[in-house]
Amino acid sequence: MKEAEHVIEVENLTKRYGALLAVNDISFNVKKNEVFALLGPNGAGKTTTVEIIDTIRLPTSGIVRLLGMDVTKKKHAIVPRIGVLPQGFSSFDKITVRETLQYYSRLFSRKNADIDGLIDLVNLKDKTNEHYKNLSGGLQQRLGIAIALVNDPEVVFLDEPTTGLDPRARREVWDVLLSLKKKGTTVFLTTHYMEEAELLADTVAIISKGKIIAMGSPGELIERNANYLLITLQLADEQAFEIVHKMGFEPVHDNHKSIKVRVEQTDDVQKILTAIKDAGMSLLTLDVRKPNLEEVFLKLTGEALHDNQVGERGAK
Numbered sequence: 001m002k003e004a005e006h007v008i009e010v011e012n013l014t015k016r017y018g019a020l021l022a023v024n025d026i027s028f029n030v031k032k033n034e035v036f037a038l039l040g041p042n043g044a045g046k047t048t049t050v051e052i053i054d055t056i057r058l059p060t061s062g063i064v065r066l067l068g069m070d071v072t073k074k075k076h077a078i079v080p081r082i083g084v085l086p087q088g089f090s091s092f093d094k095i096t097v098r099e100t101l102q103y104y105s106r107l108f109s110r111k112n113a114d115i116d117g118l119i120d121l122v123n124l125k126d127k128t129n130e131h132y133k134n135l136s137g138g139l140q141q142r143l144g145i146a147i148a149l150v151n152d153p154e155v156v157f158l159d160e161p162t163t164g165l166d167p168r169a170r171r172e173v174w175d176v177l178l179s180l181k182k183k184g185t186t187v188f189l190t191t192h193y194m195e196e197a198e199l200l201a202d203t204v205a206i207i208s209k210g211k212i213i214a215m216g217s218p219g220e221l222i223e224r225n226a227n228y229l230l231i232t233l234q235l236a237d238e239q240a241f242e243i244v245h246k247m248g249f250e251p252v253h254d255n256h257k258s259i260k261v262r263v264e265q266t267d268d269v270q271k272i273l274t275a276i277k278d279a280g281m282s283l284l285t286l287d288v289r290k291p292n293l294e295e296v297f298l299k300l301t302g303e304a305l306h307d308n309q310v311g312e313r314g315a316k
Contacts, residue, residue, distance in 0.1 A: 006031055006032070007031070007032050007066070007154065007186050008064075008066055008188065009064070009065040010026060010027055010028050010029070010049075011027050011064075013052065013062035013064060014026075014061045014062050015045075015049075015057070015059055016060045022048045022210055023048050023059075024045075024209070024210035024211045025062070026062075026210075026211065026212045027212075028215060030186065030188060031202075032186055034186060035180075035181050035186075035187045035189060035201050035202050036186075036187070036188050036189065036202070037189045037196070037200065037203070037204045038188070038207055039191055039192070039194070039197045039204050039205065039206050040192060040206060040208055040297075041192050041208070044208055045207055045209070045210040046190040046191075046192075046207060047160070050157055051159075052064055053066060054066070054071075054082060054157045055078055055079060056084075058072060066082070066155065067082075067155065080108065082153045082154065082155050083147075083149050083150075084148055084156075084157045084159075085141075085156070085158045085159065086159050087160045087163065087190075089141065093132055094131055095131065095132060096130060096132075097119065097127050097132070098129065100132060101115045101119070101143075101146060104147045105150050105151075110150060113150050113151070118149055121149070121176065121179055122142040122143065123142065123172070124146070136169065137165050137166075137169055138166075138168070138169025138170070138172050141162065141165065142172065142173060144161070145161065145176055154186065155186045156185055156186065156187050157188045160191060160192070161173055161189070162174070162191070163192075170196075174199060174200065178199075178200065194292055194293040194297070198218045198292065198293050201217075204221060206293075206297055206301075213300050213301065214296070221293060222290065222296055225299055226296050227264075228262045229264075229268075229288055229289070229290060230288070230290070231269060232287040233259045233261065233276075233283065233286060234259075235258075235259065235276070235282070237282070240259060240276055241259055243275055243279055244259065244272055244275070244276075249261050249262070249268075249272070250262070269288055
């Protein structure tokens with residue numbers, strides 16, 4: 001019998017909470033061994049979607065199959081085969097990293113779980129005997145990922161695994177997730193960090209107000225929706241803005257008093273630089289780059305995708 005290509009199949013999934021339509025008729029598939037990221041701002045429907053797929057919530061309508069089974073009918077068969085790191089994960093304050101993993105291995109009837117291997121995978125070897133309450137936020141999240149893997153799951157669900165972490169701790173968690181990706185683990189990730197989705201995901205589904213508005217690899221999404229170059233010019237002379245505008249472009253000032261210009265063709269960059277030079281103006285710095293997923297999201301939804309929270313749970 002041929003192995004199924006898709007480990008998750010979502011068809012016309014809808015979830016209502018009274019008058020609130022949290023998930024609005026979405027459909028997508030997740031392939032075996034891929035990292036699939038559901039990318040969107042807080043309140044977009046990401047957590048509701050993942051909690052329906054991993055059997056925590058029931059849908060209002062639609063069909064969801066996980067590992068070939070209907071999530072509303074086969075919960076007891078599904079749960080032992082998946083791992084879940086919920087948003088806002090926490091554990092027992094006064095037991096060590098090793099004791100925590102031993103506890104969860106017994107909970108999942110996995111007496112032969114490779115505790116040392118899991119500790120190595122999430123880079124906690126030097127914290128093995130540290131109590132959970134003494135771990136930084138980044139280390140706690142890494143332990144949470146190890147717990148989600150203790151039953152050797154076929155699919156792992158990670159709901160906003162780096163929210164609230166400082167940039168350093170976030171990158172340490174990303175290193176763990178990249179290790180999972182190299183192992184070929186199927187990962188379903190929800191995030192509102194564009195960089196996280198770009199770095200980790202094979203497939204990204206952008207969700208806004210309960211609807212999936214675009215889906216594909218990060219490169220495909222950028223190519224389809226933001227096929228331009230973004231030039232940032234820092235100039236000593238304000239007249240440059242008018243010169244660029246008269247050339248038919250639409251420059252804008254950013255917060256650093258630089259000028260940002262979108263161009264469709266690479267030779268437009270040279271045209272702008274030549275016009276500035278011919279006008280006798282000095283260019284302090286120049287940056288030319290392709291757009292990213294954040295700009296794709298802004299174009300598709302008209303709203304910025306960013307984190308308003310301060311990273312309060314840093315790495316030690």
